[in-house]
Amino acid sequence: MGKFIPKDTFYKKAKQDGYRARSAYKLKEIQDKYHIIKKGDKVLDLGCAPGSFLQVISRIAGHDGLAVGIDILPITPLPYKNILTMVNDIKNINMSDMLDILSILRFDVITCDIAPNLSGIREADDKNIEELYEASKRIVAEGLKPEGHYIVKSFFSEAFSAKQKDLKKLFTHVSVFKPTSSRNISSEIYFVCKEKIR
Numbered sequence: 001m002g003k004f005i006p007k008d009t010f011y012k013k014a015k016q017d018g019y020r021a022r023s024a025y026k027l028k029e030i031q032d033k034y035h036i037i038k039k040g041d042k043v044l045d046l047g048c049a050p051g052s053f054l055q056v057i058s059r060i061a062g063h064d065g066l067a068v069g070i071d072i073l074p075i076t077p078l079p080y081k082n083i084l085t086m087v088n089d090i091k092n093i094n095m096s097d098m099l100d101i102l103s104i105l106r107f108d109v110i111t112c113d114i115a116p117n118l119s120g121i122r123e124a125d126d127k128n129i130e131e132l133y134e135a136s137k138r139i140v141a142e143g144l145k146p147e148g149h150y151i152v153k154s155f156f157s158e159a160f161s162a163k164q165k166d167l168k169k170l171f172t173h174v175s176v177f178k179p180t181s182s183r184n185i186s187s188e189i190y191f192v193c194k195e196k197i198r
């Protein structure tokens with residue numbers, strides 16, 4: 001059992017530390033434990049709004065690195081030269097066009113913190129979640145370098161074991177991590193996937 005932390009502690013801390021969302025601490029915890037992002041890395045962040053993952057990535061990747069964020073919602077620009085953002089649905093991303101525009105071969109790391117917009121209609125929501133999973137898998141297949149790393153949010157659900165099994169076919173190491181900064185009541189977890197198999 002994780003130690004009890006009052007619900008709004010990370011919200012307040014984010015305000016004090018200048019992060020746009022408490023999610024920043026989830027990525028920081030993952031980074032502290034698994035050392036996923038390195039200085040100079042080119043990182044793609046799927047579902048980036050309002051931008052706190054990008055703030056963390058930008059600091060770690062530094063001047064020679066790049067943090068590219070995609071979201072269906074526009075984000076208020078972040079004042080760092082190594083951050084680029086675009087408004088798009090990840091289902092519509094053409095990876096080869098993106099890599100051409102950025103003049104890079106592949107990304108070193110991909111993060112995906114997408115929370116699907118739920119309609120409450122079970123069938124439609126399940127379809128959307130499945131499509132998002134397939135879209136992110138395609139982006140990883142086409143856009144992540146061999147030996148690259150992938151962090152993806154998931155939820156304890158019927159599909160959890162199937163996803164874990166699926167990711168184990170694509171990466172050498174797949175860990176399941178529940179950050180302390182994630183709300184206790186939330187069923188969210190992160191798959192931390194290291195070393196993409198060619």
Ligand SMILES: C[S@@+](CC[C@H](N)C(=O)[O-])C[C@H]1O[C@@H](n2cnc3c(N)ncnc32)[C@H](O)[C@@H]1O
Nearest residue numbers: 023047049050051052053072089090113114115
């Ligand atoms: C939990 S928020 C991400 C928070 C972000 N990691 C941060 O640190 O600021 C989830 C985001 O997923 C985005 N999203 C949902 N469906 C999407 C889609 N199909 N394509 C791109 N972004 C999507 C939402 O608009 C929302 O901003």
